[in-house]
Amino acid sequence: MQDLKVTSWQLFGHDRLYVNLPDGTAIGWADRGSGTITVLHPRYRDAVTDALARQVPDLPALVGEEAPAGPQTPPAPPPVPRIPPMRGMRKRGAAQEAPPVRGPAPAGEVARAPGVAPAVEVAPAVEAPPAPSVAPAPKTVDGPEPAAGPVPVAGPVPVVGLAPVAGPEPEPARRRRPAVLPALTPSTDLASRRPGAGLREQLGESGTGALVRAATGALRRHKDADPRRGALAGERRVGAELKRLTRHGWRVLHSVPLPDGTEIGHLLIGPGGVFAVSTDHRPGASVRIGDGTLRTDNGTPQPYELDGRPGARRARAALEAYCAFDVPVQTVLVFTGVTALEVASTPAGVRVFRERQVSVLAPLTGVFTPTQVERVYDVARNREAWLDA
Known part of the structure; x- marks a missing residue:
């Protein structure tokens, strides 16, 4: 059942x-x-x-x-059971046997x-x-x-x-019996990944790329026109807000890599469930979400898919493969840099916030026990768990 x-x-x-x-x-x-x-x-x-x-x-x-x-x-x-002389009945006059004594x-x-x-x-x-x-x-x-x-x-x-x-x-x-993960090693531990790790690699801000940029004078004060740099700033802000939730018993992972080269921006795990968090950086814009559309400022509403995002679906499949219990995953979309956000309606299992509003997730409870939270986190932080996601 x-x-x-x-x-x-x-x-x-x-x-x-x-x-x-x-x-x-x-x-x-x-x-x-x-x-x-x-x-x-x-x-x-x-x-x-x-x-x-x-x-x-x-x-x-x-x-x-x-x-x-x-x-x-x-x-x-x-x-071998003792069969009475008459089926379902006792002989008249037979002695009544005492009921069994209860014990541990x-x-x-x-x-x-x-x-x-x-x-x-x-x-x-x-x-x-x-x-x-x-x-x-x-x-x-x-x-x-x-x-x-x-x-x-x-x-x-x-x-x-x-x-x-x-x-x-x-x-x-x-x-079915959960699969067994290989032992965690420093190379497979995702707990040390920083927000926007994929964007950092593209922009050359990790490893030797950062030294090259410093040597060539690329670290300059004027604003870089590359939109990926703004997206990276948004990932950092959301990561900082999610870190505040760890004092309430939540666990956070950043930039969870998937086999197709994409990432789950942030994975929030705690007593209130698991949330796949993605970031949309729209600096200086007024955003309205509703009826499967997104409108920026006074522009024309454009189709904007919320419930079809693959992050939550793929995260649930990966985590349940190694857990002996159900691991439902919900979607959280965080807008950064916006001047206003109006949310008219969202599909079930989808939440839309500004970066400062993610703190409303802190008091959520009743989905996982502390033991289950640690089990989900141990699976999620192992890179091997995501190879077939």
């Missing part, structure tokens, strides 16, 4: 991760404090554990803190929440001749038989402790 959503819930001293169906119905949760997982129905057991493992890579360590140590292998199959759940087993059907390992299906009018006989997983009581049966769906008649349910869809 790839549509399951995992949300964080913290209240009254509890810290839980809830797994919900697409309609918002909760089917299970993980308690970070006690290190237990609760599943509300056994048919969703694998889906709940897979969703939690996909959202929180360090979940096995969390569960293992309170569970007794043991091999991480599936539990041994239960013994062993490793690999799901904890039980008060008032909820026990989420335990369901015994393997046993081929048995179908009964025309009698429900399938209960199967004992381990220990004494539980006290008699009404067992709700809704159609052919098996409930806890009952062997399915038509065979086991199909396994829920599982997310």
